[in-house]
Amino acid sequence: MSSSSDFQQDRHSFSGSPQKWTDFELPGDTLYYRFTSDMSNTEWGYKFTVTAGHLGRFQTGFEILKQMLSEERVIPHLPLAKIWEWQVGVACRQTGHQRLKAIHLLLKIVQCSTQGDCDLTLLKPLWQLFTHMENNSCQDTAKPGILLPLHRALAELFFVTENRVTELGSLQDYLLALNTEDHLHRCTAQ
Numbered sequence: 001m002s003s004s005s006d007f008q009q010d011r012h013s014f015s016g017s018p019q020k021w022t023d024f025e026l027p028g029d030t031l032y033y034r035f036t037s038d039m040s041n042t043e044w045g046y047k048f049t050v051t052a053g054h055l056g057r058f059q060t061g062f063e064i065l066k067q068m069l070s071e072e073r074v075i076p077h078l079p080l081a082k083i084w085e086w087q088v089g090v091a092c093r094q095t096g097h098q099r100l101k102a103i104h105l106l107l108k109i110v111q112c113s114t115q116g117d118c119d120l121t122l123l124k125p126l127w128q129l130f131t132h133m134e135n136n137s138c139q140d141t142a143k144p145g146i147l148l149p150l151h152r153a154l155a156e157l158f159f160v161t162e163n164r165v166t167e168l169g170s171l172q173d174y175l176l177a178l179n180t181e182d183h184l185h186r187c188t189a190q
Contacts, residue, residue, distance in 0.1 A: 001031060002032050003028045004032065010027065012026075062098075065105055066105060081116075081118060084119065084122070085119065087105050087109065088122040090102040092125045103126075103150075106123075110157070110164055111164075113164075121177035123158075126157070129154065130151070130155070133151045133154065162174075
């Protein structure tokens with residue numbers, strides 16, 4: 001099996017008992033295979049299963065969802081509320097570049113959603129992370145004006161989201177839902 005018709009790229013050869021076969025990945029969207037029998041016995045041959053992408057693979061899901069959210073004609077047919085809920089969960093659980101990519105998708109969803117598509121109050125854990133980063137960046141005078149990529153991504157997400165809820169006329173409800181009661185008491189006291 002190979003990813004090229006000349007069997008030179010990403011080649012995998014198997015012979016003998018089924019125990020000698022192992023799972024493998026091929027890049028691209030085409031699989032080439034060649035079956036050759038040595039005529040030594042009368043078994044039927046081999047059976048193999050080909051699966052596109054990998055369920056649960058972050059990069060595969062990210063690329064598919066990013067492409068779907070880029071197609072204006074596809075967006076009305078997507079279950080945006082459910083996708084939003086999943087992506088918020090992903091952004092909360094992931095770290096590093098995967099978290100940045102999840103936030104990128106959240107930003108795309110906010111920009112293409114209509115009223116009621118997304119429960120914006122689900123952003124509360126990310127809001128708490130953002131405000132924690134904001135408080136720490138104000139205290140870090142060694143590097144003024146330098147924001148980490150995650151901090152920048154969250155700032156953009158919340159800036160766009162705030163503009164979106166302002167357009168929809170629900171800014172007060174949104175801000176109340178994101179903040180804790182303790183935070184609201186402190187702000188009122190100030």
